[in-house]
Amino acid sequence: DKGNHRHFMQKEIYEQPVVVAQTLRSYLRRMENEIAMPDMEFDLGAVKRITIVACGTSYYAGLVAKYWFEKFARVPVDIDVASEFRYRDPVLEAGGLALFISQSGETADTLAALRHAKAEGQIIAVVVNVPTSSMAREADLLLPTHAGPEIGVASTKAFTCQLAVLAALAANLARAKGKLTTEEEAEIVWHLSEAPAALNEALSRDGQIEAMAHLIAPARDVLYLGRGPDYPMALEGALKLKEISYIHAEGYAAGEMKHGPIALIDELVPVIVIAPSGPLFEKTVSNMQEVQARGGKVVLISDAEGIAAAGDGCMATIEMPKVHPLIAPLVYAVPVQLLAYHVAVAKGTDVDQPRNLAKSVTVE
Numbered sequence: 145d146k147g148n149h150r151h152f153m154q155k156e157i158y159e160q161p162v163v164v165a166q167t168l169r170s171y172l173r174r175m176e177n178e179i180a181m182p183d184m185e186f187d188l189g190a191v192k193r194i195t196i197v198a199c200g201t202s203y204y205a206g207l208v209a210k211y212w213f214e215k216f217a218r219v220p221v222d223i224d225v226a227s228e229f230r231y232r233d234p235v236l237e238a239g240g241l242a243l244f245i246s247q248s249g250e251t252a253d254t255l256a257a258l259r260h261a262k263a264e265g266q267i268i269a270v271v272v273n274v275p276t277s278s279m280a281r282e283a284d285l286l287l288p289t290h291a292g293p294e295i296g297v298a299s300t301k302a303f304t305c306q307l308a309v310l311a312a313l314a315a316n317l318a319r320a321k322g323k324l325t326t327e328e329e330a331e332i333v334w335h336l337s338e339a340p341a342a343l344n345e346a347l348s349r350d351g352q353i354e355a356m357a358h359l360i361a362p363a364r365d366v367l368y369l370g371r372g373p374d375y376p377m378a379l380e381g382a383l384k385l386k387e388i389s390y391i392h393a394e395g396y397a398a399g400e401m402k403h404g405p406i407a408l409i410d411e412l413v414p415v416i417v418i419a420p421s422g423p424l425f426e427k428t429v430s431n432m433q434e435v436q437a438r439g440g441k442v443v444l445i446s447d448a449e450g451i452a453a454a455g456d457g458c459m460a461t462i463e464m465p466k467v468h469p470l471i472a473p474l475v476y477a478v479p480v481q482l483l484a485y486h487v488a489v490a491k492g493t494d495v496d497q498p499r500n501l502a503k504s505v506t507v508e
């Protein structure tokens with residue numbers, strides 16, 4: 145049932161504040177200011193290396209998690225798309241933790257990668273939305289997302305719920321490694337608890353984003369740029385646009401622009417820049433200015449501070465609430481989802497059932 149929404153995708157985008165709150169409830173003890181994890185039959189503090197494997201949007205959640213695990217817990221992370229992991233003969237040391245991320249829990253490549261890692265003696269953790277799925281059954285550590293059924297082929301609410309679980313896991317790992325003080329843990333709990341309200345505020349920009357869809361809909365190519373944990377958000381924005389509007393889009397690390405892709409820039413290629421104010425802002429903005437100097441038409445997604453500092457000369461801006469960098473990827477997922485959604489609606493494509501795609505890819 146789509147309720148009063150036109151598409152499942154739209155309904156699912158709007159469910160995010162509620163389902164992220166629902167998911168966080170099982171990973172945060174708000175009263176005690178602590179992260180809560182399911183019981184583990186292994187010593188998380190002894191984990192020396194993490195291997196993350198997933199496909200599509202779930203893979204992008206994994207890319208964000210890599211930043212968090214390395215930054216907070218100082219644990220090195222390898223990450224692969226499942227179809228590459230399976231066949232590259234990865235070096236897996238005994239006692240390593242292999243983490244699989246999947247909405248459906250049935251994606252063929254991810255499941256095969258899980259079985260391979262298990263056979264190689266890895267501890268298997270899964271972040272999965274369908275609790276009865278194959279991956280859920282085969283895990284040593286099951287970390288469910290509570291997004292509810294996701295019907296739209298384009299993953300939206302499953303993604304932000306995955307990020308919520310992965311942020312909690314990063315904090316838990318950091319604590320187990322002795323890298324997090326009680327105060328720091330309390331701060332993380334506090335920032336994560338603010339995510340649902342920030343998601344609501346991000347959703348309140350919907351009308352403004354809808355009004356700018358006509359700027360993107362005629363384009364043949366669109367570029368998305370971001371840095372640090374916002375680089376995967378650029379990849380996710382581009383994937384969303386590709387799959388539902390059929391416009392060619394690419395996400396790039398902002399600093400990579402001048403190593404090739406900047407040759408694509410002209411006034412016909414819109415460039416979406418994802419740049420919350422913070423430690424990486426100046427760097428991303430200088431890449432954005434390189435684009436503008438070549439006639440590129442920029443849509444800047446930032447907060448009021450970022451837009452005041454760098455919004456002049458942009459074709460359009462989308463203002464997000466000012467949030468802690470930890471929850472920025474969750475919050476900035478919303479405008480890229482909405483932009484893809486409205487562009488697809490403007491183009492008249494089948495938003496919930498895009499051509500050539502299946503919700504769950506159960507064949508290799």
Ligand code: M6R
Nearest residue numbers: 200201202246247248251298299
């Ligand atoms: O069910 P999974 O999370 O394992 O699915 C992985 C990908 O097939 C999925 O994220 C796909 O990329 C979506 N259509 C993206 O919107």
